Amino acid sequence: xxxxxxxxxxxxxxxxxxxxxxxxxxxxxxxxxxxxxxxxxxxxxxxxxxxxxxxxxxxxxxxxxxxxxxxxxxxxxxxxxxxxxxxxxxxxxxxxxxxxxxxxxxxxxxxxxxxxxx
Amino acid sequence: xxxxxxxxxxxxxxxxxxxxxxxxxxxxxxxxxxxxxxxxxxxxxxxxxxxxxxxxxxxxxxxxxxxxxxxxxxxxxxxxxxxxxxxxxxxxxxxxxxxxxxxxxxxxxxxxxxxxxx
Numbered sequence: 001x002x003x004x005x006x007x008x009x010x011x012x013x014x015x016x017x018x019x020x021x022x023x024x025x026x027x028x029x030x031x032x033x034x035x036x037x038x039x040x041x042x043x044x045x046x047x048x049x050x051x052x053x054x055x056x057x058x059x060x061x062x063x064x065x066x067x068x069x070x071x072x073x074x075x076x077x078x079x080x081x082x083x084x085x086x087x088x089x090x091x092x093x094x095x096x097x098x099x100x101x102x103x104x105x106x107x108x109x110x111x112x113x114x115x116x117x118x
Numbered sequence: 119x120x121x122x123x124x125x126x127x128x129x130x131x132x133x134x135x136x137x138x139x140x141x142x143x144x145x146x147x148x149x150x151x152x153x154x155x156x157x158x159x160x161x162x163x164x165x166x167x168x169x170x171x172x173x174x175x176x177x178x179x180x181x182x183x184x185x186x187x188x189x190x191x192x193x194x195x196x197x198x199x200x201x202x203x204x205x206x207x208x209x210x211x212x213x214x215x216x217x218x219x220x221x222x223x224x225x226x227x228x229x230x231x232x233x234x235x236x
Contacts, residue, residue, distance in 0.1 A: 001227065003161055007125075007174050028223045039226045043121055043218035046187075050194075056125050056214040063181075065227055069164075076168075096174040100161035105146045107233040108157045109119065109183055115225040 001038070002069050003102040006062040009094035019059055020044045022091040024116065031084040032117040034075045039065040040117075058094075069099075119156070120187050121220040124180040127212035137177055138162045140209040142234065149202040150235040152193045157183040158235075176212075187217075 010019035023042060032040055041063045049055040066072035075081060088095060128137035141160060150158055159181045167173040184190040193199060206213060 002164070005161055005174075005179050024221050028221075032224050037224055040222075040224035042221045042223055043123055043216070044221070046120070046217045046219060049217050050215055053213070053215045056123075056216050058216060061123050061179075061216065061218070095171070097168055097171045098161070098174050098176060098179065099164045099167050100179070101164060103142050103146075103160045103162070104158075104233045105150050105160055105235050106155055106158035107236070115222045117223050118225070 001102065002066050002072050003100050004062075004064045004066075004072065005098040005100055006064065007056070007058045007094075007096045007098070008060045008062070008088075008092040009057065010059045011091060011093045014091065016045065016047065016059065019091050023060065027084070027087055027091065028116055030080065030087050033080045034064075034084065035078055035080070036066050036071040036075050037064060038067060039063070065102075072099075119220065120184050120190050121218050122180075122182045122184075122190065123216040123218055124182065125174070125176045125212075125214045125216070126178045126180070126206075126210040127175065128177045129209060129211045132209065134163065134165065134177065137209050141178065145202070145205055145209065146234055148198065148205050151198045152182075152202065153196055153198070154184050154189040154193050155182060156185060157181070183220075190217075 010016065024044070028042065043061045045059045066075060128134065146160065161179045163177050184193060
């Protein structure tokens, strides 16, 4: 299993509401079609952050899982991935990926009972 | 539910192997004791990243869930949280927190059958 952490910054001048709306209501309908995708979560920054810990310079992150590095590489090379990448330009000006190995320390919370796509 | 995304950079001169060992084998035994913690996952950067997407300047990230902002705030004020914070200085030189709202787009993969702590 491989887990991609994506870090996104919204386009200059875009409100957080618009950033969230496009990503959650529109973009995921494309990106969730990437072949082999085993899980996909999006995390949108809250308006108020902690005041005693530095906040990173991102407005949202995502987690995407594939069964293997090979499955992930093949998935990113498909037309739907390219289309989703172009679509992400509508709401984000910075996108970075960190490929990781995941360790579950405390299990839960369970997946949402009603995932947005499947 | 609130989800904290933590972004960490290892101490200068520390190997990725040591960073991973201290975090996964030692540190989580402390940090997983934070009151009200509903879920905790750690993601360690793989040695080889994508070559066509910028990689962020972090060596690992974590996700931590609480039932509410109030539960999270109270948890970070406890002695065990302070102890865990000091312990994290042993392996990380940068720690940033992003407080987020989570959206599950594609459910799964299920939690690991054997979480490290509980």
